[in-house]
Amino acid sequence: VQRSRVPLLLIHGTDDRIIPFRFSEQLYAASPADPKRLVPAREFGHNDLALENYADELLNFMNQVDAGE
Numbered sequence: 069v070q071r072s073r074v075p076l077l078l079i080h081g082t083d084d085r086i087i088p089f090r091f092s093e094q095l096y097a098a099s100p101a102d103p104k105r106l107v108p109a110r111e112f113g114h115n116d117l118a119l120e121n122y123a124d125e126l127l128n129f130m131n132q133v134d135a136g137e
Contacts, residue, residue, distance in 0.1 A: 069099050075133045076101040079122050081112035103132050 069076075076099050080092035089108065096106040107125050109117050119126075 069095050072099065073101055075129070076104040077107070077126065077129045078105070079107045079109055079117070079119070079125065081109045081114060081117050083111055084114045086114040103129070105129055 076096070078092045078096055080087075080089050082089045092106060096104060105125075107122060109122065112118070
């Protein structure tokens with residue numbers, strides 16, 4: 069991830085007991101990507117994340133990438 073410059077969007081459950089949220093925080097911090105965004109999915113775990121709750125986040129990020137911001 070330290071060499072990848074592709075846009076990065078991480079949506080991760082803060083209550084994930086399989087892959088701790090701190091791992092996404094570490095990936096985010098290590099990434100030189102631009103743009104990049106870390107979205108904490110509050111109160112979601114590993115397999116219960118409802119991505120439809122984050123459709124706006126995804127669309128906003130895609131628009132940001134498309135606009136070259």
